[in-house]
Amino acid sequence: MKKKGELVSYRPDIKVIDCTVRDGGLVNNFYFTDKFVKDLYFANLKAGIDYMEFGYKASKEQFDVSKYGKWKFCNDDDIRAIVGDNDTDLKISVMADVGRTDFRNDIDDKANSPIDMIRVATYINTIPSALEIVEYCNKKGYETTVNIMAVSKSNDMDLDDALELIGRSCVDEIYIVDSYGSLYPEQMRRLAEKYLDCAEKYGKKIGVHAHNNQQLAFANTIETLTMGVSYLDSTVCSLGRGAGNCPTELLLGFLKNPKYDITPILGFIENHIVKLKEEGLIWGYDIPYLLTGRLNQHPRDAIQFTAEHRTDYQEFYHYLYDRDI
């Protein structure tokens, strides 16, 4: 597949989606201060970011609202308290997980909501449930995406069938999601080719959500972008579950569209991220994440290992390795 665009120019179809609060919320149970979220909103605005994802639309029946910060539920009023009428070019997105959302109760008509886009996260075996949510939200007036998680565990035949099914739906974007941070650029380019074939056939756009287990989140993002992927997820300083995501500051350093400006993000880092680190919040690339990524495993054991401040990496590697045999 021919590459799209050159290093010195830019493609106006590129969109940057800031997932700092949503993926970062998985690190601190969504307990961000209003000042953090508001300052991030204004930093994103000034930086030219295209979408800001505020969190999840999680079911209040399944999850105790007293045990999580508000961005796990993303009530329209809570978003409005940050963005007002959001009379800006920055669009607002939230994520709904298949099986964990009461979308019929919790997602209002777009006309009544500050939200612009609903992103539906699904494993490959629950695509029909994902499409049910997509159809519902589409009718309510939202832009929608389907994010197929853990694609590194899927086989090619299932993925081809899944893309066909999603392609024929009313969804706007389809995401490549390297949930375990296990994929190399060569594999990501191959996946991008497959997804882009589907996108061309059905008039969709393709997005990418990378994890940094092998320090490849940024590389995988720009390599798939070069092939035509246009919705790029990132988080400030990688803030996100486990090894975190493609860092916004690296991505903005790469993009050439003059509307993007790295300096508001640098300001946000010095005012907020430095403090989060000082307070002891732990995320980002480290040896345990490399090991789960390399073995194509869920990062949960690495998160546990890191939280316990363990450094017996050899022992941990043998444990992960033996478990897979």
Next chain:
Amino acid sequence: MKKKGELVSYRPDIKVIDCTVRDGGLVNNFYFTDKFVKDLYFANLKAGIDYMEFGYKASKEQFDVSKYGKWKFCNDDDIRAIVGDNDTDLKISVMADVGRTDFRNDIDDKANSPIDMIRVATYINTIPSALEIVEYCNKKGYETTVNIMAVSKSNDMDLDDALELIGRSCVDEIYIVDSYGSLYPEQMRRLAEKYLDCAEKYGKKIGVHAHNNQQLAFANTIETLTMGVSYLDSTVCSLGRGAGNCPTELLLGFLKNPKYDITPILGFIENHIVKLKEEGLIWGYDIPYLLTGRLNQHPRDAIQFTAEHRTDYQEFYHYLYDRDI
């Protein structure tokens, strides 16, 4: 250019060069304990690493030996105290910087030395001086390389001329060196193509030495490897100047040759690297390095900024940016 090899197989021409003591020595003035260096030697041996670089052959007239650890000078006897006769498959390398080495005094016949390979680091405007050292070392019986530093600052015409000149010499390997960590995978692949054309014409091999300013050291290493580059520099946990290098543990996770084993490196990390960090040694990816990398500048200001524990990233960025105009 067609890619060489597949993800599931391996190329026997691949060599891994551990530069932990040499590039890491730039962080701590080469003050490693003998136990550190000896344990690294044995870890490298067990991990199947092909070369271990012990440090520099720096001029004792130019540099005060009392102000640096011994690995800045790499006396044969100091190496021998670690490796004995080195009756193993692990080869020993040292680096000589153009203009900073008394090679005629300090480099003995290979027959009398534990060293196998001399790597000559040069800027593009001192290639003739580099080749003088190469010819000398080649006659003494050593394997040699020319490492063209800061290639991101060179223009194409100079680089073509330089490669011609080096190609016609007796050197064994030529290195792509991304000194400032400023190059993207697309640019690295383009450079690899150019270097590999020269390699094919003159029967040389090509190596890669990456820096991690933009979290691309590993990606750039495996992307150029995929095109045919075969000498791969890495350091344990990225230990190296500024943002550090391609991490050995990531590289060994990628390589499929059964001779490579990540576990001795994990053991070395838990026994030695964890302690270095606890003692306060600072290296590795951070915002200031991203900024110098992005601006294609030497990392010296970022090193200073980091050493001062500053976090006024916006200010720093403006300073770097303005200076370049």
